[in-house]
Amino acid sequence: MKQILKRIGAAAASAITALAVLLIAGTPAAASNPGESHSWSPELANNQLITSSDSVDEDRDWHNGNLVEVWHSNTDNSIYVALNHSTPVQLPVAQTYAAPRIAYFAGHFYVFHTGTNGVIYWQQVIFASSGQLAASQPNAWAALPNSAVTRNNLSPSAIGFPREHDNQALISWGSATDDLQYTMFFNGNSWETPEVVPYVRSATANTLAWNDIYDEITLTHRGSDGQAYISYQPYGYEGWSTPEQLPSAPVTGTPSVAWASNGQGTIAINSGGSVLIDHLDGQGHHDGGWTFENTAFPAGTNPRLVPAGLTIILIMTRRDTHGVYYKPVTLFSG
Numbered sequence: 001m002k003q004i005l006k007r008i009g010a011a012a013a014s015a016i017t018a019l020a021v022l023l024i025a026g027t028p029a030a031a032s033n034p035g036e037s038h039s040w041s042p043e044l045a046n047n048q049l050i051t052s053s054d055s056v057d058e059d060r061d062w063h064n065g066n067l068v069e070v071w072h073s074n075t076d077n078s079i080y081v082a083l084n085h086s087t088p089v090q091l092p093v094a095q096t097y098a099a100p101r102i103a104y105f106a107g108h109f110y111v112f113h114t115g116t117n118g119v120i121y122w123q124q125v126i127f128a129s130s131g132q133l134a135a136s137q138p139n140a141w142a143a144l145p146n147s148a149v150t151r152n153n154l155s156p157s158a159i160g161f162p163r164e165h166d167n168q169a170l171i172s173w174g175s176a177t178d179d180l181q182y183t184m185f186f187n188g189n190s191w192e193t194p195e196v197v198p199y200v201r202s203a204t205a206n207t208l209a210w211n212d213i214y215d216e217i218t219l220t221h222r223g224s225d226g227q228a229y230i231s232y233q234p235y236g237y238e239g240w241s242t243p244e245q246l247p248s249a250p251v252t253g254t255p256s257v258a259w260a261s262n263g264q265g266t267i268a269i270n271s272g273g274s275v276l277i278d279h280l281d282g283q284g285h286h287d288g289g290w291t292f293e294n295t296a297f298p299a300g301t302n303p304r305l306v307p308a309g310l311t312i313i314l315i316m317t318r319r320d321t322h323g324v325y326y327k328p329v330t331l332f333s334g
Contacts, residue, residue, distance in 0.1 A: 035331020105160030213263030
């Protein structure tokens, strides 16, 4: 987000007294999450509010700080990208009913989207210079190999692995015909054979996240019982942990997780139009209870959480205006 470090500084100054232990309760609490802002800021591109029918995704080039955002249009099924909040650029030909995703790996940004036929496509984002996107992006969409197909209204989830594993990536998606969930690893040269995530059953999409401190991948999903679950996989190991259920609360859509620079995390869900937030410890286990997002934001989509140092940022799209807004929701101590 624009001037993110300034915003984090302001959030830290206003949240000194908020760094308390989360309530352990069976029902969501009304108190703010530690470090949570009481106001939202508009998500801008070329100084205009981004509007979307779904959630906005983003990733950052850890070498130089460049931030690329991607979103589904609010007026049709096209896709837009913007670099560092500058003028949006439409990606040609792509048509999707679901939110696209972006990941930085192997020295480039890549956009992933589910086509209207359910096939998952990917394409590199092209730069005109180090600080400017090419105004005309290529029509170079390629279908992911190994029959990576999902329901045409579900997003995939994709992550890169900064620093130690910078050429590699992982993508996940839900089956088009049943409730199985799949992952597929990019080894720096090609996509490997997809694997079924054990014990995970969901008719919605799932969300991957990378904990850089603990070298651990997490996968969150909405279970067939409508509850939020999280699974873990240490980098380089086969298999996933048995999904751990989060505190009981009905989930609408897909949960989101982000990990701060100290290895601590936050999970957020849309629960019937209200955003609920919970804390995850360094091993990925919840150690608190849900708290309500403190402004009663009218959530229209899945939440998106992104890390910014010790701060976790929540990005949301309003269900009434379709405007996209963000705010800090967690501030961790160092």
